[in-house]
Amino acid sequence: MASDTLIALSAFDLAVAAGLVLLLAALSWQLHLGIARGMLIAAARSTVQLLLLGLVLKALFNTANPWLIGLLATVMLAVAGYEIMARQRHRLHGFWGYGTGTLSMFLSSFSITTLALTVLLQPAPWYTPQYSIPLLGMLLGNTMTGIAVALDNLTRQTLDKAGQIEARLALGQDASQAIGDIQRDALRSGLIPIVNAMTTAGIVSLPGMMTGQILAGSPPMDAAKYQLLILFLIAAGTGLGSMAAVLLGSKRLFDVRSRLRRDRLSG
Amino acid sequence: MSSLRIERLARPGVNAAGLTIAAGSCTAVFGPSGSGKTLLLRAIADLDEADGEVWLDERARSSLSGPAWRRQVIYVAAESHWWAPQVGPHAPHWPQADLEALGFDEHVLQWQVQRLSSGERQRLALARALAHAPSALLLDEPTANLDQTNTLCVEALIEAWRKRTAGSALWVSHEPAQRSRVATTQYRIEAGELRRTDGL
Structure with a gap:
């Protein structure tokens, strides 16, 4: 440095x-x-x-107290989970309104951050806050957007196309067949921002982290490598998180008899 | 051979003590709007939660999964919904004879759903249900958008299907003449309760 x-x-x-x-x-x-x-x-x-x-x-x-780092990470996750819920026009009732997004974000951001810290960057100790907190923050911030978009898309389309879903159910299709098209569409919409970000990185936009490192005096090639690592991690985290959110969310939209449960959504 | 029997089916808006449709026969249901006709059919098809049991011959609905039940007991809604742009992908195989009986040729499978008239949609929704080879049909005013000629075509097709497969049908219709043409038994539904009548 x-x-x-x-x-x-x-x-x-x-x-x-x-x-x-x-x-x-x-x-x-x-x-x-x-x-x-x-x-x-x-x-x-x-x-x-x-x-x-x-x-x-x-x-x-x-x-560098691991408990304090864990506490901060938990607070960041809780706030990001709330933010995802706040961006939904139609929310699942009860715990799952908050739980779907938060759980998906926990699964994706925490696992990817842990992987990056223990296998790739390997600071000593692995939870060194100078690395763990910014990394987790960037992953949470970006997967949050993807998950929020994917979930919002899933619930909105489910309400809009409830007639089509039930027509498929009435002909004997199971829940995953009846909502498959909508799931794929929701996932696509969650992944578009990160694909766009990777496409234009370095040409149209100078990504925030690279900018910060360059301002702080890092050699541009080092900054570029770090930015690449982050972009890839974010892409993986967003994909993983959006998939988890869409799967968890659609599971709640149907019951054990594969009936569409519109009553579990607000609005 | 597929008789359909419901046993103390209850959900908000429906309280049907009992109803049996013998294999190969058709029972008509009528009642004022809001009396629970559609709710009853949806409850039988297991599209909505309801207490009670429904039997297809000796098989209880609760012994089958939701989709397995609905593959056999197909609900044909008053307003049909379509998820693909063309007609064809809505069923794995469309029996030619059914399409012809409803006045369509094989080109209909390439037609755009958006350009269908409401009558064409309704007839094709019925063909779509038959294409899935049901054991019982729950028909919610299946001729509401049809002229006299097409109404008679639909009635004849359902009768032929019952005779051919010994399937049973529950037919919601507000037209007394149609009910006596298609059904041997009639029920009046009021405030969710079924009462057997002789057709008035």
Whole structure:
């Protein structure tokens, strides 16, 4: 690491950038976009959250206590699970409304992060927070999007096409035949963002992690390799997570007699 | 040989004490809208949860999986739904004779579902159900969108199917003349309860 080359940001630097957001909020208020309030709250939230995370990570890096790392990872997972639920127009009732997304994200993000730490990067100890927390954060953030899109697609199409599903059931098809097309469509929609991200990486967009490493003074080739690793891990995590979510979700949409259970979905 | 017998079938909106349709025969059901006709058929087909038992000859519904039951006892909804763009993929094999009896030639399998009229959809939905070789049929107003000629074609086809396979049919119809043409027994349904009548 060549962190001595990093130019530290002053309060003034941040104030100027924040001023731009204020300007945008004022403009959207003027234009009656109805989003000014939400934008200011989001900006305030990100300020508090990121500064808090900075403080937490600073303390965590000093102690490297595995229990504290586990606690932070659990909190990150819980919030991401809530976020997935909040993005659903039609939610499964009861535990599965929260559980489907959270469980899928746990299965994918945690297993991929553990694999990356123990087999690929191998810091000592393997849970070293400088590696584990950013890695998990990136995986959670990206698989969250894929899973949320896939689940939303699954439940929305199930309600829209309930007549078709039941027509297939009435002719004796089982649940997986009756909802197969919808499952495939939902999975595709969850995977499109990461495929697009890989397609344009380095040409249209300079990915966030690579940008950060370059700013921090890493050699560009090292930064590129890290970014590649992350992109591949995210792709695998998103695929695994979306598949788990679509399978778990569709299992709940039918009962033991393979009846479609619209009553288990809200809206 | 497939007789259909229901035994204390109950769900919200339906409370059917008993009903037996002998193999090869047809029973008609009628009643005001909202009386539970569709709910009854869906409950028999096991598309909705219901207490009680349904028998196909000596086989209890509960001894079969949901899909295995519905392969034998096929519910033909009043409004048909189609999941593929063309007609053909909706059944593995379409018996030529059934299609002809309903006034279609073999080209119908290449037709686009979206361009079918409501009457064509209804007749093809029936052909689709027959193509799956059911033991019993639950028909929800199967001639609601049809003119007189096609209505008689459908009635004749169902009768021929009953005679050929000894399958049983439950036929929801609000037309008294049709009920006495197609069915030997009639039930009136009111507030979910079945009452046997002589057809009024």
